[in-house]
Amino acid sequence: MMAGANVYNRRYAVGLMSGTSVDGIDAALVEFNGVSGQPPHVRLIAFENTPYPAKVREEIFSLFDPKTATVDRVGRMNVWLGELYAEAALSVIAKAGLDRRNIAVIGSHGQTIYHSPEIQHTDGYDLHYTVQIGEGAVIAARTGVTCVSDFRVADMAVGGQGAPLVPFTEYLLYREAEHTLLLQNIGGIGNVTVIPAGCTPEQVYAFDTGPGNVLIDGLVSRLYPGEKTMDTGGAIAQKGSVNADLLQLLQQEAYYGLPLPKSTGRELFGSSYIDRLLSYKHEHGISAEDLVATVTMLTAWSIGDAYRRFIRHRDPSQLMIVGGGGSYNPVLMQFLKQQMAPMDVQVRTQEEVGHNSDAKEAIAFALLADYTINKLPNNLPSATGAQRPVIMGKISY
Numbered sequence: 001m002m003a004g005a006n007v008y009n010r011r012y013a014v015g016l017m018s019g020t021s022v023d024g025i026d027a028a029l030v031e032f033n034g035v036s037g038q039p040p041h042v043r044l045i046a047f048e049n050t051p052y053p054a055k056v057r058e059e060i061f062s063l064f065d066p067k068t069a070t071v072d073r074v075g076r077m078n079v080w081l082g083e084l085y086a087e088a089a090l091s092v093i094a095k096a097g098l099d100r101r102n103i104a105v106i107g108s109h110g111q112t113i114y115h116s117p118e119i120q121h122t123d124g125y126d127l128h129y130t131v132q133i134g135e136g137a138v139i140a141a142r143t144g145v146t147c148v149s150d151f152r153v154a155d156m157a158v159g160g161q162g163a164p165l166v167p168f169t170e171y172l173l174y175r176e177a178e179h180t181l182l183l184q185n186i187g188g189i190g191n192v193t194v195i196p197a198g199c200t201p202e203q204v205y206a207f208d209t210g211p212g213n214v215l216i217d218g219l220v221s222r223l224y225p226g227e228k229t230m231d232t233g234g235a236i237a238q239k240g241s242v243n244a245d246l247l248q249l250l251q252q253e254a255y256y257g258l259p260l261p262k263s264t265g266r267e268l269f270g271s272s273y274i275d276r277l278l279s280y281k282h283e284h285g286i287s288a289e290d291l292v293a294t295v296t297m298l299t300a301w302s303i304g305d306a307y308r309r310f311i312r313h314r315d316p317s318q319l320m321i322v323g324g325g326g327s328y329n330p331v332l333m334q335f336l337k338q339q340m341a342p343m344d345v346q347v348r349t350q351e352e353v354g355h356n357s358d359a360k361e362a363i364a365f366a367l368l369a370d371y372t373i374n375k376l377p378n379n380l381p382s383a384t385g386a387q388r389p390v391i392m393g394k395i396s397y
């Protein structure tokens, strides 16, 4: 094979994703085919989800609060997660029946423990920051494979929100000539990508719609301690009714009306938000089921509201494709269909259109890493608000 640019090649990469739900590590082994330096054809070869050990999950939650996220705990978890991510990568490589020497790169998102995208003017500097941990040097050392990690900071360094990053890959993998698509992810946080029919990359936009499962999970964990961490199958919400007064109160949250680009996280929809919901429950005598039903509706409403406010008049669409764990909650999906039906938007899951809901973000980080090692820009300024395209990711050889 000739060296240099424009070589047609087949290569393998691993993508690792740990999202804001803190449920575990998604590992995707992906085959790329195509001319290097150009969008490749992507095929998912193997996928695995490894739940975090309970001890690790608990420790990560304590890192969300700056008061308990002491520097020694953050440092220790950074390398601990590096070890776990390396194990997850080796496991998915073995599952695919491949040797680690066949793998060109591992792309690892890491675990977000803090996200502060709004610029703070400080001492003449415009500061904003985001913290993802899971040491890439450890991943590279344990696997013997080059690892790209810590993607978001490069986008922030040129004024972007550092999120969302997946839309860059969604443009490459999903765009259609004749249909405008809404790709809605319902993970911990909800986020939508708008891919207008026949668009150029600059015409794609994306933003966080608000809570995904983070409020449902947070409430369920506190209402059923030691017993449940999520509303599996929507069973709890199914037994409750939406409390209209509380819903109306929650809809006043300023985030929903903020202009684009915007991103959010547990800093807003985290433990103190859950504390406030539980106080409201106590004061107004609302049942656990009604409370879970109400935040499930709020989550669906925030997605509908985002479409009504920011998308409908600019890029009307007839199809919303939903991915992430929220697509497995039938009550949430039903509420979402109710929100979108009056605007003639059909709601389908990733599976219904032939993709995999769970693997999507891990595949995205494999693809972003492929761009990084080929020295190609991989942020999407129209989604993050960055001043210009940059090559994101730190490389550990």
Ligand SMILES: Nc1ncnc2c1ncn2[C@@H]1O[C@H](COP(=O)(O)OP(=O)(O)OP(=O)(O)O)[C@@H](O)[C@H]1O
Pocket: 018, 019, 020, 021, 022, 023, 185, 186, 187, 188, 189, 190, 212, 213, 216, 217, 230, 231, 232, 233, 234, 323, 324, 325, 326, 328, 329, 361
């Ligand atoms: N069977 C199910 N029934 C109800 N909810 C489910 C089910 N399976 C997963 N979920 C929800 O999906 C969540 C996990 O979603 P996902 O893995 O997409 O999140 P994430 O990748 O951590 O988040 P993000 O995309 O925000 O980074 C769980 O915490 C749970 O709330």
Ligand SMILES: CC(=O)N[C@H]1[C@@H]2OC[C@@H](O2)[C@@H](O)[C@@H]1O[C@H](C)C(=O)O
Pocket: 019, 020, 112, 115, 130, 162, 163, 164, 165, 166, 167, 187, 188, 189, 190, 191, 208, 263, 264, 265, 361
């Ligand atoms: C800072 C951070 O980790 N943000 C996540 C989070 O989870 C969903 C939403 O909020 C999105 O903005 C982003 O993740 C996806 C993978 C992204 O960057 O596209």
